[in-house]
Each structure stands twice: as structure tokens, then as C-alpha cells.
Amino acid sequence: MDSTTIRSRRLLALATAAVMAFGVGACSSDKNDSAGESGQSGPVNMEFWGWAGYEEIVDQWNAAHPDIKVTFKKIPSGPKGGYAQITNALTAGEGPCLAQIEYQSIPSMLVKNTVMDITQYASADMDKYVPSAVSSSSVGDKVYGVPVDVGPMVLFYRKDLFAKYDITKPPATWAEYKADAEKVTAADPSVKFGTILGDGAGLASFTLQTGQSWYSTQGDSWTVSIDNPGTRKVASYWQDLKDQGLVAKHGSAWDPQFNKASEAGKVLTFISPAWAAGGLKSDLQNLSGKWRVAPMPTWEAGDNKSASGGGSATSVMTGCKTPKEAVQFADFLSSDPQAVKTGIETGLYPASKAGQDDPSLTGGDPYFGGQKVGEVYKASAAQVPSTWTNGPTFQQVETDFTAAIGKGTLPDAVTKVQASTVAAIKKLGLSVNNG
Amino acid sequence: MSSPSSTRTASPPRSEPAATRRASPAGRPRRAGRRSALTASGFLAPFAVLFLTMMVAPICYAIYQSFFTVRRAGLFGGAQSTEFAGLSNYADAFSDHDFVASIVRVALLGCVQVPVMLGLALLLALLLDSRSARLRKSFRLTFFLPYALPGAIAALMWSFLLVKDLSPFTGPLSHFGIDTDFLSPSWVPVSIGNMITWGWTGYNMLIIYSALQTIPAEVMEAAALDGCTGWRLAWAVKIPLVRPALVLTTVFSIIGTAQMYTEPAVLVGARIPGVDPKFSPIMNTTVAMDVGGQNLAAAQSVVLALITLVLSFGFLKYNQRKGAMA
Numbered sequence: 001m002d003s004t005t006i007r008s009r010r011l012l013a014l015a016t017a018a019v020m021a022f023g024v025g026a027c028s029s030d031k032n033d034s035a036g037e038s039g040q041s042g043p044v045n046m047e048f049w050g051w052a053g054y055e056e057i058v059d060q061w062n063a064a065h066p067d068i069k070v071t072f073k074k075i076p077s078g079p080k081g082g083y084a085q086i087t088n089a090l091t092a093g094e095g096p097c098l099a100q101i102e103y104q105s106i107p108s109m110l111v112k113n114t115v116m117d118i119t120q121y122a123s124a125d126m127d128k129y130v131p132s133a134v135s136s137s138s139v140g141d142k143v144y145g146v147p148v149d150v151g152p153m154v155l156f157y158r159k160d161l162f163a164k165y166d167i168t169k170p171p172a173t174w175a176e177y178k179a180d181a182e183k184v185t186a187a188d189p190s191v192k193f194g195t196i197l198g199d200g201a202g203l204a205s206f207t208l209q210t211g212q213s214w215y216s217t218q219g220d221s222w223t224v225s226i227d228n229p230g231t232r233k234v235a236s237y238w239q240d241l242k243d244q245g246l247v248a249k250h251g252s253a254w255d256p257q258f259n260k261a262s263e264a265g266k267v268l269t270f271i272s273p274a275w276a277a278g279g280l281k282s283d284l285q286n287l288s289g290k291w292r293v294a295p296m297p298t299w300e301a302g303d304n305k306s307a308s309g310g311g312s313a314t315s316v317m318t319g320c321k322t323p324k325e326a327v328q329f330a331d332f333l334s335s336d337p338q339a340v341k342t343g344i345e346t347g348l349y350p351a352s353k354a355g356q357d358d359p360s361l362t363g364g365d366p367y368f369g370g371q372k373v374g375e376v377y378k379a380s381a382a383q384v385p386s387t388w389t390n391g392p393t394f395q396q397v398e399t400d401f402t403a404a405i406g407k408g409t410l411p412d413a414v415t416k417v418q419a420s421t422v423a424a425i426k427k428l429g430l431s432v433n434n435g
Numbered sequence: 436m437s438s439p440s441s442t443r444t445a446s447p448p449r450s451e452p453a454a455t456r457r458a459s460p461a462g463r464p465r466r467a468g469r470r471s472a473l474t475a476s477g478f479l480a481p482f483a484v485l486f487l488t489m490m491v492a493p494i495c496y497a498i499y500q501s502f503f504t505v506r507r508a509g510l511f512g513g514a515q516s517t518e519f520a521g522l523s524n525y526a527d528a529f530s531d532h533d534f535v536a537s538i539v540r541v542a543l544l545g546c547v548q549v550p551v552m553l554g555l556a557l558l559l560a561l562l563l564d565s566r567s568a569r570l571r572k573s574f575r576l577t578f579f580l581p582y583a584l585p586g587a588i589a590a591l592m593w594s595f596l597l598v599k600d601l602s603p604f605t606g607p608l609s610h611f612g613i614d615t616d617f618l619s620p621s622w623v624p625v626s627i628g629n630m631i632t633w634g635w636t637g638y639n640m641l642i643i644y645s646a647l648q649t650i651p652a653e654v655m656e657a658a659a660l661d662g663c664t665g666w667r668l669a670w671a672v673k674i675p676l677v678r679p680a681l682v683l684t685t686v687f688s689i690i691g692t693a694q695m696y697t698e699p700a701v702l703v704g705a706r707i708p709g710v711d712p713k714f715s716p717i718m719n720t721t722v723a724m725d726v727g728g729q730n731l732a733a734a735q736s737v738v739l740a741l742i743t744l745v746l747s748f749g750f751l752k753y754n755q756r757k758g759a760m761a
Binding site: 080083084107108110111112113139217219220221222250256257260261392393395396399402403406407424427428429430 | 504505506507508509510511512513515527533595598599600601620703704709710711712713722724725726727728731
């Protein structure tokens, strides 16, 4: 016992020493981060923090731009501590020049004084990207990030199981979706047509399709309208499906429960952003050729309204001395043909209009039986309404929805989170109205 | 204030008998005292520096922060100013239903889980210490193994064992007509308590076991001569003698329960519906921090620290008084 204690103490001391040495090293290496002033001669060094697989694109940039060197540092994904890391580093004056920020978190990061207004450098290039992505990375007429990738929502469905349960085509409307769900469960109660809507992010995406928004701004004041007719419609629709046992209670791609159900042929479809294809390909290789992609069902037949989920922008951080060069790099990352192609290979669906026509997307995808899924994604991305405004307390809304949905119904959760969000924004010291 | 990953790291147990501690180097000439004090401070300095910078300073900073608030103006509060707020952050913390509910929840969980865990640990330690124990080393290692496993990995493993469709237990149980979902809202506290018990019983067992090892052989011999063996020996001789270790493990467990984070956080991270993302007090402070409420988070941390302090020191004092009276 005693010898292990001494050994573990010694180990602890060593570890502490190592951490200190590393910490000191990190401080000194960051110093040259903001050395070069804009327009000054001499090489510029910038740090870029993110969690996507941007390494190769950064290498491509550095090879082509010897005067503007970008160093990529991989951090945990934003909600899992990445944002806290960025905010803390900036507070300490040792932050990066550039960072990956999800669209829905841009206002939250603005509240923490971390993101820079880059309108003067970036606005000219913004028409390269799909409109919904541009509106997601700006607030009002101010640009706060260069959009990198988007998550157009689509319906993933099992062609083989559709044939088995005699469903001739993917549902085009939510009414058809429910009818199909009833048909499947009537044939076999253990089989479900789709998966539940179980979190705030999903509810936000489905609300976006109705053309409603959870927030709006007027001057210096926020209006919270989480409890709006569109969200109510979505919430009661999905609560009804859940109550009738028409949808599976687990999540979709990447959820082990979903994978198990898929392998057993117990679930036919799920609605998700395009990037979920990556989850299918990695976790369900043995189901290759059986999945297909269709547009997301709509509320009115042919109203051509889709939705999106996830996706992120590259933002310039407060205190960056070389914002012009930073935006140049961000633009390269999002729109340079080779960079975009590299991004697609790592599983990103580009926000760039030209990127969405990249042959690697428009060609047939063997996993989906040779279907040209890129066309479905592109059509969906073009139909995402640009009506959404993100709120300043994203993490709180997510957490409160998860808690409320765990305890009660979706419509109840909507009422609760409306109230808790108004309270949370008020607590931040911002001006807020109940909408 | 305290990083979640460092929860439940307690200082290693001291198993030295009280007698040696009291034996101070008396009768040494005074001159040498100054030099030895210098040497001692030299040895203490590295610890003191780390302790001051890594423990005391952050605690002071958190206390300082808890008395201030950030005033924001504009849509994103671009114009920020920090103002003295008195006790308003504390008022907010106590009027925050989720935070108070999480304290009550964790306290109730601890009331059930800690006695169960320590009872088990004591039982296992006594079994290992008993004369008829076999394969002592391998059993000791087996019981201790869950603690050696990194908490996050263990919790991840549990999230597979507990999820209804993946759990190897729900299927066989349903054959006996028991239809369970270990992660339904009413079962979640039980499942989390089970996870903690699994992970920490071995650790506590080791502390109690090492205390059992220090019981002088004469005492045992005397007991044996008086015909005291087996469970009677354990109850009448061994348990009273390892009381300090039991008190110590209880204090560690109170602190650990108050700082509960890993187990519920991993279940939440696995996107399992039904697990409250504000299950434990520390999870509340994390959420408050995420939305820019570092002052509220600081106040919540201070409240949590005070509760932990009162409970653990209260328990210690209570036991000291009881020990003195006995």
C-alpha cells in the first residue's frame, strides 16, 4: 500500500511538472500568433481551432500561401467543451485568430464577446454560398462567419423494406408519412416506419421547415417565440406518432440502438441532415445498397420547403490582428475547388454553390445503390427557408429541451422551454420580450 | 471551479497508526530546529506553490466572482461591465429550481448508495482479511479493478449495459415476466447509484482492508484465546478497530457524492432520453457556465463546496465526539 502511494505521488508530481512545462510552452508558442499587423510586410501567422478534419485543407493553404501561415489545432467539438476552450483562451489573451463555430452557436459566442464582425471583408464573397447558409452565419446585415458546410434535411429510407411492406414510394407529405407508419405497424407492431423526434435541435430543424423562427430581433432587443404555431404543429404531430407507437423510441444514425434495429429490419426510415450518410456508411456497411435518399416530406404537397440541421462557419475571433488575411483563409477553406473536394471526402456537405456541383457529389453513390444522392441534397439545400434567427443561449435551450422531453410531452416541453429561455436571456442581462 | 473530470480524487489514505504520529522528536537541541525548519520549508515549497496556485487561488477567484455580475447592453451585450452584485447570485442559485432539485436528488441518492457501498466494502474487506480466505491477491485485484478503469470508459460501458434494446439483462428478465427499462425516469437514480457502487466499492474496500492489516497480532491472539472467532471476531474486535477507516471512507464518499458528475454526464452524452442533463449540482454549474453565466456558476460552486464542507466536517466532528465519549 505504502509503496504504491509513494509511486502514485511521484507520478502525480511528474505529471504536474509535465503539465506546467507544456503550459509554459503553449504560452510562448502562441506569442507570434498576432504578431503581424494587417497590411504590414512580413509573414503572418494565425492559429485556427476546430474539430472537423480540416488538417489537409490547411496544408493546401500553407503550400499556396507561404506569407500567411495557418496552424490548425484540433479541439473537442464546440458543445463538448470546444467553445469553452476558445472563450477561456481569448479571455486569457492567448486565443486563436480563427475558429470553427456552428451556425446555431454564433449568437452565443457573440454574447461572450468572442466573434468579430467581418462584414467589410467578407460580404463581397457571400453570394458564393447558398442563401440559407449566409443568413445562418449573419445577424441582420452583419456577417460573423464564412459558411463551410450545411446539413440539408432528407429522408433516408430502406428500399428493400419498402418493397416488403408494400410501400411504393417515399412519403411526399407528413400526412403520407403517418399513413405509411400506420401501415407498417399494422403489418408488424415490432417494426417502426421512423424514429422519434427527441431533442431541441430536431424540433428547431422541423420548425424551420414551417417557415417560423424561435427568435427575432428588434433593435437591441430579443423576442423569443419558441412557442409558435409552427413549433406547436410539429410538436403535436410527433407526440401523436409517439403516443400511437408508430415511431421507434431510439435515435437515428450513429445510435447503437438504431443500428441494431436496422440490422434486424425493424426500422424503415429516418429524417436527418445529409451528413448522416457518413454514419450509415461507417456503422452499417453490411446494409450497403439497401438505403436510398428522398426529399424530406412537406406539410403541403409541393410547397418545396425543406430544412437543415447542423453545419458550421469559420469565424474570426476578437483580438485577431489580421482579420483580412483570416477572412481570406476562411474563404479559401469554404470555396477553393480543391479545398471543397477535400472537405467532401471528409464527409462535409459544402455550403458553396459550386461545391455542391462537385462530381464526387453529383455522381452515383454505390452505398445508395448508385443513386445520385447529391442531387437530392442540393435540391434540399436550395429549399431551406432563410427565415431562421438563432438565439443567444443555444446550450441552455438544448439542455432544457432534453430535460423537458424526458419528463413530459413535446407540447409541454415547448411551453416550458419558452419560459425558461426568456428567463435565461434576461439573466444574461439582455433585453428580451415574450413573443 | 473544480473541473468535473477530477471528481472523487481523494488524497491517498493514511494508514499509519496514531501512536507513531504522536511520537515527536522531543529533546532535540534548539539550534538544529531552525535549520530543520528551513529544510522542511524547502521540501514543502513545491507543494505549497502548487497548492496555492492550483487550489487556493481558483477558490478565492470563484468566491470573488460569485459576488459580481456582468451588465450587458446591446443585442449581444457587446458593451459589458462588471458590477458588484452582493448576494444576488446566491439568491438566483437558491431560487433556481433545477439546481435545488439536483442537490436534493443527489443527497437522497447518497443516503441510499453510500451505506450500501460501504457495507459491501466492509464485508469484502473482512472476507479478504479472514483467516480462511483463499486467493487473497487475485480477489483483492478483482474487487479493485473497476476503480482502476477510467471513469468515462466505465460509464460508457454501463450505457451499453443499461440501454433497453442493447442490454444483456432486459431480454432474460422479460422471460420471467419482468419488463424493465433501467433508464426510465424512475430507474435512472438506481442505475446511477449502481454504477457508482460498482466503481467505488473496491477503492473503499482497499482502505478498510489496509486498516485491518494494521491491527496488532497480539489483539487477534488475545481474542482467539478468549474464544472469539469468525463473525463475532469481526463484529466485536475488527470493526471497532477499523472505525477510523470507516469514518474516512464515509467522508470521501460524501465528498464524492456531492461532486457526482461522470456517471450521469456520460448517460446524457449517450443521448439517452430520461436522464436529466441537470442531474447533479455540478452539471448545473456547467450549463450555467456554457451560457455565459460564470458568476452564477461561481455562486453555485461555492454553495456546493459549503454544503460538502459542512456535511463532511460535521460527520467528522460528530464521530470525534462520539469517539471521545466512548
